[in-house]
């Protein structure tokens with residue numbers, strides 16, 4: 001990259017919430033707490049122009065909760081239901097939605113960000129998944145691409161917020177690598193930011209390495225770069241001078 005290319009990076013820390021963490025989260029991601037030291041190191045860096053955290057923040061009647069559907073098609077992790085684009089007023093558009101255990105219900109302890117995360121360094125927190133009718137893994141839009149800021153889905157138009165701050169690059173970390181990290185990173189790339197997922201600062205619901213390889217393929221196809229903590233891309237946001 002030419003040295004004079006603008007570099008105003010933002011950090012997005014996705015869904016580091018009690019319900020996504022072992023040992024007692026309702027949707028605990030294996031190894032979810034192991035990534036905290038690296039994420040806190042990133043949060044402590046003066047190199048980021050903006051630091052964002054996100055929270056999955058569901059009403060109790062959320063469409064993704066297996067408990068809100070009828071047997072036999074209501075097994076958490078296993079069952080899928082047909083979800084319609086009601087938010088976008090296009091009910092003919094449908095997609096298959098995986099069902100989950102009840103998680104991150106608004107106002108519960110499970111929805112709080114874990115105590116170990118250094119939230120004092122966060123500039124803005126985005127709550128998402130607030131519209132009961134639709135899934136919203138990405139902090140940029142729901143699963144159909146609707147941006148319903150103010151209408152209940154999410155409480156901030158994150159793309160406009162980052163553009164207004166002249167952000168050029170977005171680094172995405174957190175939980176879960178195969179759902180909300182993945183879709184948030186794809187949303188960032190689609191919004192025009194050079195986007196990185198830091199591999200060592202995420203963990204997946206599905207711990208099978210083959211599943212992560214497939215996620216990486218999809219990310220790279222959507223112009224997201226998957227990088228290691230030791231890469232130059234990460235070192236340049238951890239070095240105070242920004243040069244190696």
Ligand code: VGL
Nearest residue numbers: 015056100175176179180
């Ligand atoms: C997530 C499943 C359901 C995530 C959120 O944060 O990756 N996964 N809701």
Ligand code: ZN
Nearest residue numbers: 056064104129
């Ligand atoms: Zn969720």
